[in-house]
Amino acid sequence: MTDKKYKDNYIEVKSSFVADFIVSDTLICAGSTARFEDLTVSPNGNIVDWIWDLSGSVGVTQQSVKSPVTSRYDVGGQYSITLSTRDNKGCVSTVTKPLLKVPDKPVINVDFGGGVVCNAPGALNFTNLGQNLPELTYQWDFGNGSSFAGFNPPPVQYVLPGVFDVSIKF
Template identity: 25%
Template sequence: YAYKAVFTPTDAAAFTSSTSAVSTYVVTAPVPAPTAGFTASAISGIAPLAVTFTDTSTGAPTSWLWTFGNGSTSNVQNPPAVTYTAAGTYDVTLIVSNASGASAPVTKTITVTDPPVVVPTASFTASAISGDAPLAVTFSDTSTGAPTSWLWTFGDGTTSNAQNPAAVPYTTAGVYTVELIVSNANGASAPVTKTITVTTPAPVVVAPVISALSPANGAIGTAVTITGTGFGTVGTVMFGTTVLDYTSANGLSIDVVAPIGVRRTKVTVTPTDGDSAGTASNSVIFKYDRIARVR
């Protein structure tokens, strides 16, 4: 502010132009102390939480004092981001000052929480879930959540701790429940299962084969030995339309007597047991001797 002072003598008779004067005085009001203020890029979050603090103080501050609640401080107007690595509550305070003094402190609270505990989730694939014994099945881990250990049970009394175990052979027909549990430092997953169904293979049907008749010709009542494979232990021999029952000690030969027949007769064998049960063999020819005419 500017002020003008005027001095007037009380004795007018003594007043002359040389004894009067006008003087100007300038009075400057003091600058007030600044007011602190700031913003935070986040006031809560999961550790590690990086927070940027930005000064919004007024009143022309010339110095700054930050305390971040984690033991660190700064005198920069806009400090680098502060990272809070541990869960907790942190009080961040700013005081600003200039030649007129310091502001009152201003504070914001930063709340940091631990990351959620996440256990892995178990899952796997199987190269087959059904088939005839012996059935070899390969199991492949497809679990998520960064597991570090695996526990497999295969339903046949065997187990494994490998991530991707060797193929498991199921040699006996049955239903097998395969289970996987995975875990890491946060804990264990819920178990996940698959069912493997193993069946008994259907019998392989092998047709009997006649390789030879001995003899291959003869009269009615001739003892004939049929040799070959796949005859089983019991069955029937057809001489043309005549059916003969047989037994075989080794499934490789049959002894029969040539029944009534004439000329060239087809001979076939049909086992009633073994792998060839119900299947007819190839046919071979038994040649009957000619019967002399009686004149």
């Protein structure tokens, strides 16, 4: 008779995997919604749980939601997004990406230089008194067929008399 021991249960070592996701846009305006999509693949099996920390106005987490998920960002700032995934074998992977930038809502504040040209043709100076945010492109329409893309336009020529609607967008 020999003494032998047999083990009925064995441990199982699984392959590691890396959680991953993408965002619809890394720069959005305050008050806008970003869309996130999971790209995680596990060599062990299927992903069965997703926990999103979106840091937006929908709350801190959305649990057991695959993708896509969305979150609205009303306040300017830099946001880090975290995704934790678990596969059907119980293995977990978490990734955090500092990838979402939400500039504060810009305020349009323009000096129209008095807004009157007394002797047509003449030029009018427009001065943007708002904050020059590098994330924004300012689009000016001077109502006379001319436009400008940028923070402060050069003097604008008005050849004919009249009333002109001037607009600035970003």
